[in-house]
Amino acid sequence: MNPFWATCLILSSLLEGTRGRVLYPLPSKEHKHKQPLQTSRPYNIAHRGSNGEIPEETTDAYKRAIEEGADFIETDILATKDGELICFHDVTLDDTTDIANHTEFSDRKRTYQVQGFNVTGFFVGKVRQRYPFRDQQYNGKFSIITFEEYIAIALDANRVVGIYPEIKNPVFINQHVKWPNGERFEDKFIELLQKYGYGGAYMSAKWLKKPVFIQSFAPTSLIYISNKMDSPKILLIDDFSMATQDTNQSYWEITSDSYFEYIREYVVGIGPWKDTIVPPLNNYLTAPSDLVYRAHAHNLQVHPYTYRNENSFLHFDFRQDPYEEYEYWIKTIGVDGLFTDFTGSLHRYQKCASGILR
Amino acid sequence: MSPLWATSMIFFSLLLGSHGRPLYPLPSKQQHKEKKALQTSRPYNIAHRGSNGEIPEETAAAYMRAIEEGADFIESDILATKDGQLICFHDVTLDATTDIAKHAKFANRKRTYEVEGSNMTGYFVGKFSCISSTLFFLQVYLDFTLAELKSLGVKQRFSFRDQQYNGKFSIITFEEFIAIALDANRIVGIYPEIKDPVFINQRVKWANGKKFEDKFVETLQKYGYGGAYMSTEWLKQPVFIQSFAPTSLVYISNLTDSPKIFLIDDFDIRTQDTNQSFWEISSDSYLEYIANFVIGIGPWKDTIVPTKNNYLTTPTDLVDRAHAHNLQVHTYTFRNENSYLHFDFHQDPYAEYDYWINTIGVDGLFTDFTGSVHQYQEWAQASATNEASALGLLHKLALMISSFEGEE
Numbered sequence: 001m002n003p004f005w006a007t008c009l010i011l012s013s014l015l016e017g018t019r020g021r022v023l024y025p026l027p028s029k030e031h032k033h034k035q036p037l038q039t040s041r042p043y044n045i046a047h048r049g050s051n052g053e054i055p056e057e058t059t060d061a062y063k064r065a066i067e068e069g070a071d072f073i074e075t076d077i078l079a080t081k082d083g084e085l086i087c088f089h090d091v092t093l094d095d096t097t098d099i100a101n102h103t104e105f106s107d108r109k110r111t112y113q114v115q116g117f118n119v120t121g122f123f124v125g126k127v128r129q130r131y132p133f134r135d136q137q138y139n140g141k142f143s144i145i146t147f148e149e150y151i152a153i154a155l156d157a158n159r160v161v162g163i164y165p166e167i168k169n170p171v172f173i174n175q176h177v178k179w180p181n182g183e184r185f186e187d188k189f190i191e192l193l194q195k196y197g198y199g200g201a202y203m204s205a206k207w208l209k210k211p212v213f214i215q216s217f218a219p220t221s222l223i224y225i226s227n228k229m230d231s232p233k234i235l236l237i238d239d240f241s242m243a244t245q246d247t248n249q250s251y252w253e254i255t256s257d258s259y260f261e262y263i264r265e266y267v268v269g270i271g272p273w274k275d276t277i278v279p280p281l282n283n284y285l286t287a288p289s290d291l292v293y294r295a296h297a298h299n300l301q302v303h304p305y306t307y308r309n310e311n312s313f314l315h316f317d318f319r320q321d322p323y324e325e326y327e328y329w330i331k332t333i334g335v336d337g338l339f340t341d342f343t344g345s346l347h348r349y350q351k352c353a354s355g356i357l358r
Numbered sequence: 359m360s361p362l363w364a365t366s367m368i369f370f371s372l373l374l375g376s377h378g379r380p381l382y383p384l385p386s387k388q389q390h391k392e393k394k395a396l397q398t399s400r401p402y403n404i405a406h407r408g409s410n411g412e413i414p415e416e417t418a419a420a421y422m423r424a425i426e427e428g429a430d431f432i433e434s435d436i437l438a439t440k441d442g443q444l445i446c447f448h449d450v451t452l453d454a455t456t457d458i459a460k461h462a463k464f465a466n467r468k469r470t471y472e473v474e475g476s477n478m479t480g481y482f483v484g485k486f487s488c489i490s491s492t493l494f495f496l497q498v499y500l501d502f503t504l505a506e507l508k509s510l511g512v513k514q515r516f517s518f519r520d521q522q523y524n525g526k527f528s529i530i531t532f533e534e535f536i537a538i539a540l541d542a543n544r545i546v547g548i549y550p551e552i553k554d555p556v557f558i559n560q561r562v563k564w565a566n567g568k569k570f571e572d573k574f575v576e577t578l579q580k581y582g583y584g585g586a587y588m589s590t591e592w593l594k595q596p597v598f599i600q601s602f603a604p605t606s607l608v609y610i611s612n613l614t615d616s617p618k619i620f621l622i623d624d625f626d627i628r629t630q631d632t633n634q635s636f637w638e639i640s641s642d643s644y645l646e647y648i649a650n651f652v653i654g655i656g657p658w659k660d661t662i663v664p665t666k667n668n669y670l671t672t673p674t675d676l677v678d679r680a681h682a683h684n685l686q687v688h689t690y691t692f693r694n695e696n697s698y699l700h701f702d703f704h705q706d707p708y709a710e711y712d713y714w715i716n717t718i719g720v721d722g723l724f725t726d727f728t729g730s731v732h733q734y735q736e737w738a739q740a741s742a743t744n745e746a747s748a749l750g751l752l753h754k755l756a757l758m759i760s761s762f763e764g765e766e
Binding site for chain 1: 409411412518519520522667668694695696697701704705706707708709727729730733737738740741760
C-alpha cells in the first residue's frame with residue numbers, strides 16, 4: 001500500500017470519528033409498542049423529578065419518577081451564559097449545588113441574582129438535595145443536565161412518558177443572553193422540542209405519541225410561541241401578591257373571567273399555587289375559592305402545585321396524611337393534574353383509590 | 359295528707375334520689391343489638407393512645423375520633439392515682455401533656471430527682487422511669503388524687519401537631535375508657551396496659567391486700583370482659599392486656615383468661631420486675647416459656663428491623679421466631695410525620711404500612727394515625743378482592759388491550 005494513501009485513509013477515518021457516527025436506535029431499545037399515556041384520571045406530574053428522594057432535576061430523579069409511574073416529568077429550563085438550555089430551577093446555585101466547594105468560581109459570587117455560568121462550569125458543579133430533612137446520600141453524585149438530556153430520558157423510557165418543561169425567567173434571560181440571528185430564548189426552546197419531534201395539538205395522535213405541556217409564568221412568552229407551535233400550553237399563576245414578570249399584571253387580573261376568556265385562545269390550562277385556590281388559616285383549609293370552577297367553565301384545565309408528603313407541608317385537615325390531601329384535591333376540588341415531589345405516593349393513591357390492581 | 363307523712367315521703371325520695379337511679383339502657387341505644395363484629399381477617403389497627411395524631415392523647419375525644427376512623431382496638435396506659443383510682447395516662451410526669459404549669463395551687467408539688475447524674479424536674483404522677491436509661495427505683499410518693507388530676511386540662515404532646523384542643527379535655531378514668539368502647543355502635547376492642555406495676559404496688563395500697571393488677575382485672579370483669587382469644591365471649595368484648603412486666607402478666611393469668619401481650623422495649627432496657635435483658639426475653643427459650651401466659655409480643659419497630667443512617671438494615675428473625683411459637687406480633691409505633699419515617703419509605707406512611715404488613719408480616723400495628731392505617735387497609739383489601747373478582751378480570755383485560763392502543 002502506498003504510505004501516502006494509508007496516511008490519508010487513517011486521517012480521514014479519524015476525522016469521521018471525531019464528527020460522531022450516525023445515530024441509529026440501539027437494538028435493546030426497540031420499543032415499538034409502548035404503553036400509552038393514561039388520560040382517564042388527573043395527571044401525575046413529577047415536579048422536578050422524584051425530588052422527594054433524589055436531588056431535583058437530575059437524571060436519577062427523573063428516572064426514579066418514571067419508575068414510580070409519572071405521567072409527565074417536569075422541569076425548569078434556563079439558559080447559560082453561552083446560550084445552552086439546561087434544567088435548573090433557582091437563579092442562584094447555592095441551595096442545590098456544591099458551588100461553595102468550587103474555589104475557582106468564588107469570584108463569580110454576586111450580591112444580586114444572576115446566572116453567570118457557562119455550560120462547562122455547571123457540569124463541574126454537582127447537585128445536592130435542597131431540603132435538609134430529605135435524603136442527603138446522593139449529594140454531589142449527579143450533575144446538572146441539559147434540556148436535550150432531559151428529553152432523551154423521557155424518550156428513552158419503555159412506556160410513553162410526557163415532558164412538562166417551563167420557559168423560566170424569559171424576560172431576564174432575554175436581557176442577558178443573546179443568540180445569533182436575533183433569536184430569543186423562546187425560539188431556542190421551541191426549536192429543541194421540534195428537533196425531537198414534539199408537536200401536535202392536545203390529544204392529537206401526534207401529541208399522544210410524545211406528550212408535552214409547555215408552562216410559563218410569563219403570558220407573552222406563551223402567546224409568542226403559540227404562533228410557532230401548537231403544543232398545549234399552561235399559564236402558571238403565582239401567589240396573591242406576585243405580579244407577572246412581563247406584563248406586570250396582578251393575580252386578580254389574570255384570574256378574572258375576562259382574562260380567562262382571552263388567554264384560553266393560547267393555553268389549555270392554568271397552573272395555580274394550591275393555597276390560592278383554597279386559602280388556609282392557622283394551618284387549616286378555609287372555604288375554597290371559585291377559581292377551579294371558573295377555569296373549568298372556560299374549558300381550562302387546572303394543574304396546581306406542589307404536593308409534598310412531609311407533615312410541615314400538610315394542612316391539619318389532612319391529619320399529616322398525604323393521601324388525604326390527594327383525595328381532597330382530586331375528589332372534592334376536582335383538579336386535572338398535580339405537581340408532586342412524591343410521584344410514587346400519588347401513583348399509589350391513584351391506583352388504590354380507583355380500586356385497580358396495585 | 360299528714361304533714362309528717364308528706365315530709366317523710368319527700369325525705370325518703372330525696373334519699374333514694376341521692377343513691378342514684380338504677381342504670382337502664384337509654385332508648386337511643388337500643389338499636390345496637392347487632393353490632394358490626396370486630397374484623398379478624400387482617401392485622402389489627404390499634405389506636406395508640408387514641409387518635410393522638412390529631413387530638414391530645416388518651417382523652418375521650420381522641421378515643422372517639424379513633425373509633426370514628428375505624429380502629430379495631432383503642433389503646434391506653436393505666437396508672438393509679440394517690441387515692442388508688444385507675445386512670446388513663448402515659449407519663450410519670452404531668453408536664454408534657456397537661457396544663458399543670460398553669461395551676462398555681464399545685465406549684466408546691468414540683469419535685470426534682472437526680473437520676474444517673476442528671477436532674478429531672480416536674481410533677482410526678484407516679485414513679486420516675488427514664489425512657490432511655492436503665493430503670494431506677496426512687497423513694498417518691500404519688501402526688502395527686504383523682505379529683506386533683508381531673509382539674510387539669512390535657513394538651514397535645516408534640517408541638518408539630520394540632521394545638522387547638524389544648525386544655526379542652528380532661529384525664530379520664532379506666533372506667534370511662536371502657537365506657538367509650540362499649541358505647542360505640544360497632545364492636546371496638548380495648549387494649550389497656552398495666553403500666554409501672556412494680557412502683558405502683560410499692561406506693562399505693564388497696565384494701566384487703568389487693569394489688570394494682572387485682573384492681574385492673576376487677577375493673578375489666580365488672581364490665582363483662584373475659585374469655586379466651588377468639589372465643590364467643592371475647593369477640594363480643596375484645597380485649598388485649600399488655601405490659602412490660604412479665605410477672606404481672608403471669609400473675610393475672612390466674613385471674614382472667616383474656617389474651618395478654620408481652621411488651622418488649624429497646625435493646626438496652628431491662629424488664630422492671632425481673633431485670634432481664636432484651637436478648638433474654640426475646641430468646642427462643644423465653645418465648646417458649648412466656649407463650650404459656652401470653653398470646654403475643656409487642657416489640658419496638660426498630661428492634662425488629664434495626665436502622666442505620668435512617669435506612670432499614672436487614673430484618674432480624676424476631677417475628678419469624680415469635681410466629682414459630684404461635685405468638686402474635688403487634689409492633690409500635692407508626693406515625694405519619696416524616697421525621698419518624700425511614701428513608702426507604704420516602705416520607706410515605708402507607709409505604710411503611712405496606713412493608714410491615716406485607717414484607718415483615720406483623721399481626722397488629724400501634725399507630726398514632728388510626729385513619730391512615732384504616733384507609734390503607736381498606737384499599738389494600740379492595741384491590742386484593744378485585745384481583746379475584748370479575749371486575750378485577752375486566753381491569754386486567756383493559757390493561758392488556760391498552761398496551762396495543764399505541765399502534766397507529
